[in-house]
Amino acid sequence: MAGCGMSWLKILGAVIVGALLLTVGILLGHFAIPKGGNGQGAPSWMQTVGRDLSESLLQSFMDQVESGKIRENLKSLASQPHMATTKGDEELVKLLLSRWQDPQIGLDSASEDVYGVFLSFPDPQRPNSVAVVENSSQIFSTRRSEKNVTADQAHADVVQPYAAYAPPGNPRGRLVYANQGKHSDYQELVNMGIDLNGTIAITRYGGAGRAAKAVNGAEFGVAGVVVYTDPADINDGRASEEETYPNSWYMPPSGVERGSYNGYFGDLLTPYYPAKEFTYRIKESEIQGIPPIPTQPIGFEDAQTLICDVQVNVHNQRVIKNSSNVMGFIRGSEEPDRYVLYGNHRDSWVHGAIDPSSGTAVMLEITRVLGKMLKEGTWRPRRSIIFGSWGAEEFGLIGSTEYTEEFYSKLRERSVAYINVDISVFANATLRAQGTPPAQSVIFAAAKQVQTPASSSVSVYDNWRNHFNRISPSYGVIPNLGSLGAGSDYASFIHYLGITSMDIAYTYDRNKTSARIYPAYHTAFDTFDYADRFIDPGFTSHQAVARTAGNVLLRLADSLVLPLNVSDYGEKLEELYSVAAQGDFLANLTVNNLSLDPLKTVIGRFKSVAADFNQRVTKLKEEESPSPLQIRMVNDQIMLLERAFLNPQAFPNKYYYSHVIWASKSSDEATFPGLADAYTSALETGDWDQVRKHLTIVVQAVESAASALEAMA
Amino acid sequence: MAGCGMSWLKILGAVIVGALLLTVGILLGHFAIPKGGNGQGAPSWMQTVGRDLSESLLQSFMDQVESGKIRENLKSLASQPHMATTKGDEELVKLLLSRWQDPQIGLDSASEDVYGVFLSFPDPQRPNSVAVVENSSQIFSTRRSEKNVTADQAHADVVQPYAAYAPPGNPRGRLVYANQGKHSDYQELVNMGIDLNGTIAITRYGGAGRAAKAVNGAEFGVAGVVVYTDPADINDGRASEEETYPNSWYMPPSGVERGSYNGYFGDLLTPYYPAKEFTYRIKESEIQGIPPIPTQPIGFEDAQTLICDVQVNVHNQRVIKNSSNVMGFIRGSEEPDRYVLYGNHRDSWVHGAIDPSSGTAVMLEITRVLGKMLKEGTWRPRRSIIFGSWGAEEFGLIGSTEYTEEFYSKLRERSVAYINVDISVFANATLRAQGTPPAQSVIFAAAKQVQTPASSSVSVYDNWRNHFNRISPSYGVIPNLGSLGAGSDYASFIHYLGITSMDIAYTYDRNKTSARIYPAYHTAFDTFDYADRFIDPGFTSHQAVARTAGNVLLRLADSLVLPLNVSDYGEKLEELYSVAAQGDFLANLTVNNLSLDPLKTVIGRFKSVAADFNQRVTKLKEEESPSPLQIRMVNDQIMLLERAFLNPQAFPNKYYYSHVIWASKSSDEATFPGLADAYTSALETGDWDQVRKHLTIVVQAVESAASALEAMA
Missing domain, CATH: 1.20.930.40 (Transferrin receptor-like, dimerisation domain)
Structure with missing residues (x-):
């Protein structure tokens, strides 16, 4: 049988081939055939259930956030006055809906939620005023509207300055200066021997809440309250036309801060219940915390003219009107029953370029980029995301509060966190964030990944730490996360529902201004032009806020383990x-x-x-x-x-x-x-x-x- | 190169060998090498995460529930009086702890939680009484204790009959019969022209809550209240010694129903907060819903003797004492953060064989069988199970309420359901269950799997449907699940925490007795002998309750999808x-x-x-x-x-x-x-x-x- 025997070489070759085949088989068996119970495929959820945040996707998100888009958003949003429930507001509802339902850059779905809420408006036929009277003749009256400086102020829908919820009336009396209208301010006057009964108190903004100035005054017998903005508080002392808008960011002499004179929040007639048609409403007489006496805000130009006897003429009317929230949804892939909420109000007092449209412009840019990734199929969050464009915030955080009342149970059980970006840019010096302690870690993580507008080599985090810092026993010198009060729509989320909440914005260099708030706040001068020329030329601070807040949002929505540090x-x-x-x-x-x-x-x-x-x-x-x-x-x-x-x-x-x-x-x-x-x-x-x-x-x-x-x- | 070419046969052989090797490789690769990320093993949780209820384990559990063990439990539990915080109660705390910490039949762990709670006791030195007085001499006084019929009544720790929380005092006045002490009962007397001021009202148990009889009376000027048990209400009219215990289950003439005269529940000094050492206590004067006037319960033997002027002598003392809950835990394997709660109180008024030890005896049998399976390694529930042996229930559901106050947040977020088995057997005719609607489905499922004590061919479910039923629009004729009031420890779970709750027991054939409750209730005749001879000879109803409640517990703890039908x-x-x-x-x-x-x-x-x-x-x-x-x-x-x-x-x-x-x-x-x-x-x-x-x-x-x-x- 000699001659044709296999050589060792051949045997070796066959063994190698056999081993290779075996190996290929093992590899095919292990990797190419899916495993699972009963010899079927592994359940498809196994591929995604452990999915974590993608850093590259996060970077891609931030890269796509464009300052130019935010500027365009703001131009549209602030093109006309859009006070709660007015035509301008209703048009923005449509704008929001069309953006969030857009086939290319929209969300999964969007809806409009309507509440019938209790509001207060001046009477267009009978303007409010504060008049100086001598005997029975009026020798001076405050202006009916702010001076027209950029055409925006002449828009037919500019609401005249007024104190929302102040009752109508025409009290007349001696004018007394009551500082900020705090309880102690009135007490001091009494201690000085001044009889406050029947007087008109003139107070400046600040120190006490708006409503408190009248509530406190009424306790001392005051008959009417006038509230003015002091140039020392808002304009770093500048008071002339030359020094103020349109020549600078400061408030012109005719500017008047409007506002809601309401000590609580939510619809005043339906505490704890959504203001739906079927909802029981308390009596107006049962409302607490609103001015019991006529109250009117005025500008500092008028304030310095007032002397002796004045008459406060208020013709405000209270009315129930329909106000909408616009809600946008992105369904979570793995945990659809966990919600990350992001919101801002939509309504303004006049054009509201800064308050609130700077926040809405940022929100729309965030949703544009996320919507694009969603529609392209490159991303879907692990958890659900809910965006809220709240109505009637200016009257007392009404839209957001009604939302939390209506969905109390669901939101309480499922909400991971609420991110609020109201005014996104007060000024362009530094980030300013408020929140409860667990929010600190996620805001820090985001702020470290965003560059400052001023320098690509400085992070938003480092710049923030330079401006506001504290020494933490655990971490050393870190940026100071502020506390949440009740100044914006996070209020009911944190105070009523106990949801970890935060508020994010860019703000002032306190070495450069001591303004109580940006000077055009709640006036007819808070316009696109004002934002574009004085607040954030180039919109790079808006961009930094969009990147930071969007980064926080993505971390909360996508991280396998929630990035909130409980300790x-x-x-x-x-x-x-x-x-x-x-x-x-x-x-x-x-x-x-x-x-x-x-x-x-x-x-x-x-x-x-x-x-x-x-x-x-x-x-x-x-x-x-x-x-x-x-x-x-x-x-x-x-x-x-x-x-x-x-x-x-x-x-x-x-x-x-x-x-x-x-x-x-x-x-x-x-x-x-x-x-x-x-x-x-x-x-x-x-x-x-x-x-x-x-x-x-x-x-x-x-x-x-x-x-x-x-x-x- | 001829001669040594491979034949086709050889080639075929090589191909076959190769194919075999490939196949073996594929099989090895697929089955022998565990799958997982990075080529490592499949995560171990994959094997268990979808684990569902095991019907065979359920059956095995039920088979292991022994009536004899329950009887032994009850004999130990009811061997001596064990009123809240007394020596007898403290000894049961130790018994519970030792059972639940037993290496063979214990749970994962057990603990004792202590609260300092506000209780009320009679003065052993100065017994309460109701006396008939003529001029200034006492011509009759109610008995100090129940008649000794089985030696149990002579135990040194039997508490004299009293109305817990009734204030001390010695009011004397004309006796008036005020029926059940309802508001309308007193009103009727007034309408009949009777002046109630300064009178002593004698009322029978039933109709109004215990405390309400005194609260209502005081409103009408009544000075003291006597409460007796009417034989018509509790004994189907039987009133002689021959017809009553120890000759039957009926209450002897000397029997007195003790009870807490407390309209609310939980520790009276610490509403909404656990009664810990640091806890703020309201003033005694701020307590609501307890008798404002001296009140004393008596037996019907004494009741029929009372005439004309009587004096109510009450020497009760209020005191803060330490009361314990004993808690037992079994950690869930897959969802340790989901709790199924099961509880019963431990404290009695006297020996409390039926109330509550019949429930505790059942609970201990359930934990014995579960503990055995646990320690043998044959079972661990999907979800965590928490057993509670509540203290001071008789004084107003105090132990369970303090527990819900202390762990409010955790329990609210994590509790699947609460099962209460207080008195487990009132009588042995039929199951009686109360609960909120989602409990219906799981109780029905369990009741269908348990046989009645009377016949192995009739299920507890069918027998129940024969006794209590209703026509459901969805299901036709089904057993009637009753509503939960606030009569046992489920109260704070359902009313305060909103946890799906249920109460399970065996009870009367209403064709055979109209007793308001089993006649020895809250008397010194509620003894092991009473239970063993009259309530459930053979303890088979106890066994049926243990099987049913244990079945419910296992279904809630082990089912992949919770067996509660929300619709x-x-x-x-x-x-x-x-x-x-x-x-x-x-x-x-x-x-x-x-x-x-x-x-x-x-x-x-x-x-x-x-x-x-x-x-x-x-x-x-x-x-x-x-x-x-x-x-x-x-x-x-x-x-x-x-x-x-x-x-x-x-x-x-x-x-x-x-x-x-x-x-x-x-x-x-x-x-x-x-x-x-x-x-x-x-x-x-x-x-x-x-x-x-x-x-x-x-x-x-x-x-x-x-x-x-x-x-x-």
Whole structure:
């Protein structure tokens, strides 16, 4: 059988071929045939359930944000006055809907939600005025409208200056100067021996809320209130025509700040319920916190003319009108039942180029880029995104509040965070952000990835830290994240629903101006021209805000683990605690047999539990392929932390306020709000029981928060 | 090159070998090498994330439930009096802890939670009494204790009969019979010309709550209240010694029903906050709903002796004492952050064999079997299970309420359902279950799998349907699931937290007895002997309850999709609506310009949305391997449906009640409670605005519920 035997070489070759075939087979078997139960394919959700934020997509988003588009948006948005429920507002509703329903750059869907809300308007036939009278003849009357300087002011739809919700009436009396109209301001006049009964108080903006100036005055017998803008407060002292708009950003002498004279927020007739047709409305006489006496704002030109006896003539009318929110939706791919909310109001007082259209222009640019990626099929967020263009904010955050009332339950259970960008650019010096502590980490992460308009080598984060900073016990010198009050549409999200909220804008260099706010605020001079020439020529600050806020939005919507650092709450709790735990505050507590020990203990517990939580999250993130339910569990803990601070019983007399850490307060003590108010009140009344009660409320809230972050057994 | 060419045969052989090698490779590659990212193993959670209820395990659980073990449990539990916070109670705390921490049959862990709660006890040195007095001499006094018939009554720790929270005092006055002490009962006496001032009212149990008898009486000037048990109400008329215990289940003439005279629930000094050391306590004078005048319960033997002038001598003392909950935990394997809660109170008035130890005996048998499976490694639930042995229930559901206050936020976010089994066997005729509508489906499913004690061929479900049934528009004749009031520890779970709750027991054949409740209730005759001889000889009804409740528990803990049918709420909403939408109710609404149309519309919307939801769930369940996040999403919708009905603003004057569908009401109208009360009140006062308001509240609640079940975009 010799001759044709296989040589070793051949055998070797066959073995190699065989091995190759086996290997190819193994590879094919392993990689080419999908695995799954019952020999079928692996479930398709396996491919996406662990999807995380894509940094390249984030970069691509930011690259696509164009300043020129934002400028175009603003030009359209501010082309005419668009006060809530007016024709201009209705046209913007259509604009928003058409953008968000656009086949190329639209969202998944958009809708218009209508509420019948209680508003207040001046009577076009009978203009309000403040008149100087001598005997029975009028020797001077304030102007009916602002001076026409850029044609915008002559638009037929410019609303005359007025104090929304101030009652009509024509009180006449001696004029007294009551500073800012604070309670203490009126008290001081009385202490000086001045009889305020039947007087007209002239007050300047600032110090007290708008409505408070009249509410306080009425308590002292004042018959009418006039509110003016002091050039020292808003114009860095500039008061002449030459120094003001259209020659600079300062308010002209004829400028008048309009505003809502309303101490609460939401529709005044339907607290806690959406203002739908079927909804019960309280009586007008039951409304709290609006001026009980005629009140009228005027410009500083008129203010310096007023002397002796004046008459305030107010013809405002209250009326229920339909106001719309425009809502836009992008469905989440993996967790459609988790919502990231982004909103801004749509209504202005006049043209509202800065307030609010600078924010709407930014929102529309963000939705354009996201909508494009969505329609191209290159992106769909992990979680759902909801955009809100709120109506009737200027009258008291009405649209956003009605929205939270209508969808209270759903929003409370499913909302990850709310991002508010109202006025996006006050000035172009630096970022300014407010928010609750968990928002800090995501805002910082975004701000580090955006360049400043001024220099591509400086990040928005570094520039921000240069302007506003603080020393953090955990991080050293960092930008100072401000606290949220109730000044824009985030109010009901944080105070009523307990949703982690934030507000983002570009703002002033405080070394360059001390203006209380940008000078054209709520006047007929807040126009596109004003924005284009003085606030942000080139719209690069708008672009920086769009990139930062959009970056935050994408991180919240796409990150596998929510990018909110819960342990940052510990620092805030310590800070609020430390105010009560020293000096007179502590001494007074001790004298009254009140101990801060339980509070100290529970804050310590919160910090330790939060640190453990973060360690567990870090370990989970390091896993090759973490369980989707484990991820969901920690995300739910992060999302719901803020809810654990809610207590609907804590502040029974304050509509909506139920977040124990952030509720409004009257006291100057910079500690927990309920504790601060109870303490200040106890100093006068001796009611230390209320202090004890509010200590319990705070301890219980912090304990709940700690408990919410604990490991599951 | 001829001669050594390979033959075709050889080539064929090589091809075959090659193909085999390739195939082996493919098979090895596909099956032998685990798949996963980066070529690593498939994540281990893939094996378990879709795990569903095991029917065979369920059957095994039920098979292991032994009536004999329950009997042993009850013998231990009821061996001595164990009123809240007494030595007997403390010993049961240890018993519970040792069972739940047992290495063979224990749970994952157990703990003792202590609260300092406000209780009321008689003074052992100065027994309370009701005495007949003539001039200044006492000619009769009620007995100090029940007659000793089985030695149990002579136990040193038997508490003398008293009305917990009734104030001390010795009022003396003419005795008047005031029926059940309802407001209308006293009013009738006044209408008959009887001056109630300074009288002692004798009232029988039933009709009005215990506290209400005294609260109402005090309004009419009554100085003291005596409460007795009428044999007609509790003993089917039997009143002699021969006819009563120890010769039958009926209450002996000396028997006295103790009880808490407390109109609310939870610790009275710390509403809304856990009664911890740091917690603020309101003043005793601020407590609402307890008797303002001395009150004392007596037996019917003594009741028939009372004539003319009597003196009520009450020496009760109020005190803050430590009361414990014992908590047991089993960690869920897949969803540890979802809780199924199961509880019963531990404290009794005396030996409490039936109330509550029959429930505790059942709970301990359930935990024994589950603990065994757990320790053997044959089972771990998908979701976490929490068992609660509540303290101080008899004084006003205190332990369970404090628990919900302390862990409000966590429980609200994570609880799937609460199962309460208090008195597990009132009598052995039929199952009796109460719950909110979503509980119906899971209770039915369980009841169908358990045999009745009487016959192995009849299911608990069929027997139940024979005893209590109704015609359902959706299902035809089905067992009637009762509504939850506030009679046991489910109260704060459903009313305050909005957690789907249920209460399960075995009970009477109403053709055989009309007893208001089992006759030894709250007396010294509620003993092991009583249970063993009269209530459930053989303990087979206890066993049926343990199997049914345990079956419900396992279904809730293990089912992939929660076995709660949300669409069953639609039927209840329709039923409540229909009461208002007809007859006088409707006529009065119409006259006052109030329309039910929005309510009708929104209930229709709820039903349609719920039906769609169920269809989506059915489709999802049919998928081979549904996405764990999709499953979690629908489970969260099911879990949180009940929460959508909560409104903390709806009933500002009723502690804890915030569930719009189930709040307490005073009106007899069987419609939505707020609407019913507002309507009844408007008939008197003409305040139809409140009716309008409560219509809004109901519409908004149902709308929220519908919205919570909607598809995610």
